[in-house]
Amino acid sequence: MNLTLHVWRQSGPRDAGRHERYEASDISEQMSFLELLDVVNERLTNEGKEPIAFEHDCREGICGSCGMMINGVPHGPKTLTTACQLHMRSFSDGDEIWIEPWRATAFPVLKDLVVDRSGFDRIIESGGYISVRTGSAPDGNAVPIRKEDADAAFDAATCIGCGACVAACPNASAMLFTAAKVTHLAKVPQGQTQRWDRVLSMVDAHDSEGFGNCTNHGACQEACPKGISIDYIAHLNRDLIKATLTAKPDVSGKNA
């Protein structure tokens, strides 16, 4: 199939950037979306031009590197699919495809389609550690966890930190990401000791990174390649309110 691509080109963080048009011919529908970009890049390299920079790593939908806006939708038109797992059979011959980087103040564009997502790392870092006994591995099922809680924690933990939620949100809010990270520990016994401090620090870190606020549109859960629900955001809100209301005053010793 033959396609017309409009790709965002930006040589570095200080460049203003612009869309450039590329014709991609003889594209197989078996190719993944990243392979389409590989083919275009190979042609650009042969012509002595700068190839399109895009992030990629595992190419099997689990690392979260390959985020890009494809026709205004994070990771493209197929739901529950990362850009690397999107195949060209989702498009038809003659299609025009607009490819852009995530747009958010907290995700500055480094080059072309690559954005700096280290804000996510700093949010995770602010969550701190969990208090568990280290050393020899604990016996299996030594800590009982209700099936529903284990499932909910696991669903939250499927977040790959790709940034699609931020890209889709009209407010560039990272609440779905933060909520997934807060909740997957809040739902299990191992996360309880630091539960209330963790939610306060992580929301604080989220805000200081310059992510926006959640206005409950729900675009993030549509965009999320792992199908994480905004019910987790409600859970984060509940934990944050509870942490604030029940926090003990800052005193130590026998008055504590």
Added chain:
Amino acid sequence: MRRVVTLYRTTVGKKVLMALSGVVLFGFIFAHMLGNLKMLAPATDGHFAMDVYAEFLREVGYPLVPHGGVLWTARLVLLVSVGIHVLSAVQLARLSRAARPSGYAKEDSLSLSYASQTMRWGGVILLLFVIYHILHFTTGQVHSSFVSGAVHQNYVSAFQSPLIFLVYFVAQTALCLHLYHGVWSFFQTLGLSHPKYNHLRRPFAAGFAFTVYIGFLTPPTLVMTGVIF
């Protein structure tokens, strides 16, 4: 106190204030809608039901509280709620604009509903409407034949004009959309979420918004068509 300041400093805290002031306004709007249905009730002893109700609002609680005490307390609470609601909306809108200064060349609005996308401008329309509405029916400056205390008569003479009806119709439509997203957001922001009841939140928001819409627009429609006079 330290933690409350921390909560307010966060975007979530500002949203909590938005939700709490919003719920005061939901309550007011529902009560106001019920009050307006007095236009449908028959007059007793030559007194319009609406006028009797208006007198009740001024006198309720007397002699425990002074004349108009409950009314003015309610007005104060509403003014503070509107103030908090608008202030947090402005702060949050500014934060959002800073977080996403440039949009996409190709937009796809995913699951964004018309109601959720129009919260900010819809809110501005509602604020302007509330100012007009107070000047219209409470203080009377913009009412062409205002008689102080004659609520029923003021109501009827206003809605005999199709233009006034249109203004209120537009405002009620804006209110209906604002309530639909607002009521659902209220549950979400305060974390009132449970797998057993989550599927009821959207229908509840829709039902509430629609009930208020119909409740507010029924009496003016009957005035327009000459059923109430």
